[in-house]
Amino acid sequence: MTSQIQPSDQDLWSTIAAGDEVAFGQLFDRYVRAVYNHVFRLTGSWTLAEDVTQATFLVAWRRRGEAAVLVDGSALPWLLVVATNTTRTEWRSARRWLAALRRLPPEREAAADPASDIVARLDDERQMTEVLAVVRRLPRAEREAVALCLWSGVPYGEAATVLGISEGALRSRVSRARARLARMVTDGNKEER
Amino acid sequence: MNDILDPPAERDLPPGRAARMRADLVTSIRRPRRRRAVRLGIATVATAAAVVAGVATVPRGDEVRHLAMGSGELSPTLHRAVERCLEWNGQMERIPLSINDLAVAAEQDHHGVALFITDTGYFTCNVSMQPGQEISGGATGARVWPQRAWLPGSIQRLLLVSSEADGGDVAVTGRVSARVQRLVLAHGDGQTTTARLVNGVFGLLTDHAEVTRDAELVSYDTAGAEIDRRLLFRPSDEFDHCYVDSAGTLVYGEPGADCRPAEPWGR
Numbered sequence: 001m002t003s004q005i006q007p008s009d010q011d012l013w014s015t016i017a018a019g020d021e022v023a024f025g026q027l028f029d030r031y032v033r034a035v036y037n038h039v040f041r042l043t044g045s046w047t048l049a050e051d052v053t054q055a056t057f058l059v060a061w062r063r064r065g066e067a068a069v070l071v072d073g074s075a076l077p078w079l080l081v082v083a084t085n086t087t088r089t090e091w092r093s094a095r096r097w098l099a100a101l102r103r104l105p106p107e108r109e110a111a112a113d114p115a116s117d118i119v120a121r122l123d124d125e126r127q128m129t130e131v132l133a134v135v136r137r138l139p140r141a142e143r144e145a146v147a148l149c150l151w152s153g154v155p156y157g158e159a160a161t162v163l164g165i166s167e168g169a170l171r172s173r174v175s176r177a178r179a180r181l182a183r184m185v186t187d188g189n190k191e192e193r
Numbered sequence: 194m195n196d197i198l199d200p201p202a203e204r205d206l207p208p209g210r211a212a213r214m215r216a217d218l219v220t221s222i223r224r225p226r227r228r229r230a231v232r233l234g235i236a237t238v239a240t241a242a243a244v245v246a247g248v249a250t251v252p253r254g255d256e257v258r259h260l261a262m263g264s265g266e267l268s269p270t271l272h273r274a275v276e277r278c279l280e281w282n283g284q285m286e287r288i289p290l291s292i293n294d295l296a297v298a299a300e301q302d303h304h305g306v307a308l309f310i311t312d313t314g315y316f317t318c319n320v321s322m323q324p325g326q327e328i329s330g331g332a333t334g335a336r337v338w339p340q341r342a343w344l345p346g347s348i349q350r351l352l353l354v355s356s357e358a359d360g361g362d363v364a365v366t367g368r369v370s371a372r373v374q375r376l377v378l379a380h381g382d383g384q385t386t387t388a389r390l391v392n393g394v395f396g397l398l399t400d401h402a403e404v405t406r407d408a409e410l411v412s413y414d415t416a417g418a419e420i421d422r423r424l425l426f427r428p429s430d431e432f433d434h435c436y437v438d439s440a441g442t443l444v445y446g447e448p449g450a451d452c453r454p455a456e457p458w459g460r
Contacts, residue, residue, distance in 0.1 A: 021219055028215050037203040050206065054214050055329065061222050117207070124201040131198050151200055181198055 009075045016064045024064075028057055031076055035083050038152045042087045042144075044128040046121050056083040077154045077162040084144050134184050142177035149174055220284065260364075260398045261298045262391040270322065271298050274305030278318035281332050288316050288336045297366040297396040306354050308366045310394070310460065314338045317352050343455035345436045345445040347373050347421045348395075348412050350429050360404040365397040365425065370456035375413040378425065381405030392460045 007015075007026070015023035035056050040049040059082050063069070071077045135143055148159045149170070156174075160167040206214070259268045267275060275298055282290050290309055294316075298307040309316040316334030350367040360381075369376060369390060376388040376395050380402055388397035388410075408425040435446030436455035444455045 021222055024222065025215060025219055028218065032211055032214070033203065033205055036206055040204075041200045046204075050210060050214070053206075054218065057214075057218055058222075061218070121204070124204070127201050131200055134198060185198070 008073060009070055010073050013064075013070055013075060016061075019064075024057075024061060027060070027075060031079055032057070034076060034152065035079055038080050038147065039083050039087055040124070041128065041151045042084060042147055044125055044132050046125065048087075052083060052086050055086050059086060071158040071161045072155075074158065077148075077158045080148055080152055080154060081162050084147065134181065137184060138177050138180055142173050142180070145170055145173040146177050146181075258301045258398060258400060259299065260389065260396050262296075262389050262394070262396055264292045264295045267295075267298060268300065271300050271305055271307075274298070274300065274318075274320040274322060275307050277320055277328055277330070278307050278309075278316070278332060281318065281330075282316055282334070288314050288334050290316055296392075296394045299364040299366070299396060299398050301362065301364065301398065304354075306352060306364055306366070308352050308394075309334070310341075313341065315341075315351070319354065340444055342458060343436070343438050343444045344368055344370050344458045345432055345455060346370075346423075346453070347456055348376065348410060348423070349458075350410065350423075350425070353425065353429075355404070360406060360408065360426075362399045362402050363397070363404050363408075363425070364399075365395075365410070367395055368393055368458050369395055369412065370458060372414050372420065372456075373412045374415045375417075377411045377413070378404070379409045379411055381407035381409070393458055394460070 007023075009027070009030075012023045012027050012030075016027060032053060036049050036053045039052040039056070040046055043049060043052070056079060060075075060079060063082075069075055069078045135146060138146070145159070145163075148154050148163075149156060156167050156170055160170040163170065205211070259271055261267045261271055264275070275292060275295060279290060279292065282288060288309075288311060290311060294309040294311045296308045296310045298305060300306075303322045305320040305322065307318045307320075309318075314334060314336045315338050316332065318330060318332040320328060320330040322328050347370045348367060349369075350365060352366045353363060354365075355361055355363045363378075365378065365388070371393070373390065376390060376397070378386045378388065378397055378399070380386070380399070382403055382405055384402060386397055386399045386402065388395040404425070406426055409422050410425055411419060412421040414420050432446040435449045435452040436444050437452045438444050438455050439457075443452065446452070
């Protein structure tokens with residue numbers, strides 16, 4: 001019987017910093033799902049989430065020489081912030097351009113997706129669009145704090161470190177966001193009546 | 194958090210996509226020496242282009258707009274974007290491609306899009322060239338494009354980029370059959386923009402428009418008669434009918450009794 005010990009993020013990152021692409025592949029395998037879903041919750045588009053996820057890992061590779069990437073031994077909070085910035089850069093720089101990129105007819109591999117999965121993903125996008133319609137009314141800092149801490153489940157301490165603010169300030173952002181969202185939802189319900 | 198603000202459950206990437214993304218990433222980081230050489234070559238071109246652009250096409254501000262129907266019409270900035278697209282394609286080793294395969298390219302507000310059509314496939318690319326920032330973007334394509342010889346009717350939209358999620362300014366490219374002599378985008382607010390048609394390919398770039406979700410692409414024949422009208426923002430793989438080629442083989446849409454003849458396309 002054999003057992004394999006998974007290398008820690010610290011071990012992986014040290015190897016990646018030395019240019020090891022195998023270790024980079026392991027880091028990708030470990031966190032691609034978390035990054036992909038985080039970006040989806042920011043954009044409401046699974047397609048865009050794929051593009052930004054790929055861009056995020058390219059940025060991670062380019063910045064592999066940076067020492068302060070790990071927070072409490074985890075690379076995830078930093079990756080999620082990189083993903084957030086990548087998403088924001090895309091949308092901000094696109095101000096009057098590139099808000100939606102609709103591509104050529106899907107390649108044959110797209111046909112491999114079961115129809116039920118495609119329908120479910122469309123439902124996800126509809127649901128997320130509704131959520132984002134409310135959340136996007138928050139100030140950007142609060143919105144991103146919600147995505148990072150409440151949706152992606154990054155602990156406050158780790159998120160604060162990687163955002164470069166105090167944990168108290170981050171908790172305040174989330175608290176204010178919660179209060180605003182509650183008011184928005186309540187006001188919305190009143191308007192519907 | 195309130196239920197109404199709960200996001201959908203998490204998902205994996207679609208089957209095969211994670212592996213492909215991983216392979217693309219590893220490929221792009223694996224060959225530093227070659228990439229560096231290419232990058233140096235591109236940097237030389239880019240520097241030259243930037244200098245020329247400073248004289249010729251107003252590189253500052255958000256007013257630069259240019260539509261090129263082929264490599265012979267590229268502005269210096271668009272040339273730089275296209276070179277970058279070719280570099281990305283080379284790194285991914287996706288499709289045998291040269292600048293001569295460029296069908297349409299457009300730029301606005303420091304963003305460029307390009308559509309290449311080869312003898313067997315296609316490649317499309319989107320480039321962000323913000324001043325002072327690293328050039329970034331994305332690309333997709335297929336070495337083999339089974340539907341290359343056929344259109345779902347007289348027109349097929351291939352690439353659509355818009356400034357807003359549901360409209361604003363748009364850049365649109367695609368293909369038309371030989372019987373289309375004029376193609377117009379009706380914005381949905383009474384305004385229109387006429388596309389350029391060259392060798393079966395069209396390109397269209399609006400100027401400070403407010404294209405709506407109801408916008409339509411309207412095509413006309415040589416006599417000026419309308420022959421097709423379709424929603425701009427409708428997904429390109431969604432059809433009212435199925436289409437079959439001259440052999441009766443289904444080319445577009447779902448199998449059904451009401452299939453129409455697909456129209457042949459060539460350059």
